[in-house]
Amino acid sequence: MFAAQRFAAAGIEVLLEDGLAEQIGQLAGYAGDEIPALVDLILVLGGDGTLISVARQVGSKQVPIVGVNLGQLGFLTEITREEMPDMLDKLIAGDYKISERMMIDALIHRDGKVVGEYTVLNDAVINKGALARIIDLETYVDGRHLSTYKADGLIVSTPTGSTGYSLAAGGPIIYPEINSLLITPICPHMLTNRPIIIWSRSIIEIEVKFQDDVVFFTADGQVGHKLLSGDRVEVRRSETRARLVISPYREYFQILRTKLSWGER
Numbered sequence: 001m002f003a004a005q006r007f008a009a010a011g012i013e014v015l016l017e018d019g020l021a022e023q024i025g026q027l028a029g030y031a032g033d034e035i036p037a038l039v040d041l042i043l044v045l046g047g048d049g050t051l052i053s054v055a056r057q058v059g060s061k062q063v064p065i066v067g068v069n070l071g072q073l074g075f076l077t078e079i080t081r082e083e084m085p086d087m088l089d090k091l092i093a094g095d096y097k098i099s100e101r102m103m104i105d106a107l108i109h110r111d112g113k114v115v116g117e118y119t120v121l122n123d124a125v126i127n128k129g130a131l132a133r134i135i136d137l138e139t140y141v142d143g144r145h146l147s148t149y150k151a152d153g154l155i156v157s158t159p160t161g162s163t164g165y166s167l168a169a170g171g172p173i174i175y176p177e178i179n180s181l182l183i184t185p186i187c188p189h190m191l192t193n194r195p196i197i198i199w200s201r202s203i204i205e206i207e208v209k210f211q212d213d214v215v216f217f218t219a220d221g222q223v224g225h226k227l228l229s230g231d232r233v234e235v236r237r238s239e240t241r242a243r244l245v246i247s248p249y250r251e252y253f254q255i256l257r258t259k260l261s262w263g264e265r
Contacts, residue, residue, distance in 0.1 A: 003088055006092070007092065015035055016029050016030070017031075017035060018030060041065075041091065042054060042058065042064070043066045044077065045070055046067075046077065048074065051065060051067040052220045053222055056119060056120065059240055065242065065243065066091065066245040068081065069081075078249075098245055099176065099243075099244050099245075100241045100244075101121065101158065101176060101242040101244055102200060103238040104156065105117070105237075106124040106217070107234045107235075108217060108234075109232040115225070116225040121158065122158065122160060122164050122220045123155050123161040123165055124157075124218075125155050126215065127152055128210070128214065132214050133213055135215055136208075136209040136210065137149040137151065137154045137208060137209075138206070138209065139206050139207075140205045141198055141202050143205075146196070147193065152186040154206060155169060155182075155183070156181060157171070157181070159174035159176045160176050169184050169186050169187075169195075179237075180198065181204065181235070182196075183197075183204065201237060203234065205232055206233045208227050208231050208232075209230070
């Protein structure tokens with residue numbers, strides 16, 4: 001593996017995730033959730049989903065993450081395969097910049113107890129199962145009633161997550177370093193229900209009401225929890241921040257133009 005060899009040649013110790021170690025024939029590997037406590041920098045090879053899952057594993061360790069895009073879209077994994085050799089030299093020399101990204105904590109309350117707790121980079125989503133009917137989502141911001149959404153679901157996203165599921169549901173793009181939260185309804189029954197951006201220090205509470213249907217909470221689209229009618233989902237800004245190494249080869253608006261084909265006919 002080129003990256004491991006390049007770091008080793010520079011006298012930098014390399015720890016491999018156990019699955020990757022097995023693939024390249026290395027005997028020693030580490031569980032993914034063990035690595036953040038042992039390293040100063042994490043190199044992620046994959047797509048945005050891989051980087052997002054690593055950001056959750058890093059959590060409060062605050063270890064910088066470098067994303068090399070081996071997937072399709074690459075909003076977060078900004079470094080291309082072709083740029084990787086030069087980027088490795090920059091990493092070894094300490095010549096890189098970091099973008100600090102807000103994360104959110106989501107807690108599921110049931111009968112006075114917390115039955116689920118997640119820290120996520122992209123979004124916290126409540127949505128119905130394939131055959132479920134429209135659900136009621138009674139939503140409060142800092143204790144004040146915002147709306148009772150009648151919809152297929154609701155997305156609470158960070159600015160980083162604004163280019164994910166929320167964008168597909170009609171939400172706006174938010175510059176990633178702006179401290180804000182975005183609430184986007186999924187297929188609302190009332191066309192006047194629109195996405196809303198609120199202050200990042202606000203606390204969002206969503207009480208879920210439905211009858212004999214299947215409704216889920218999902219964190220970053222990767223892990224989740226089945227909800228019961230009457231459950232309350234609380235979402236707030238996390239004290240944990242993801243530290244992403246940004247590409248020196250292009251800036252954010254260039255990424256948007258390229259990935260979203262802006263300006264093309």
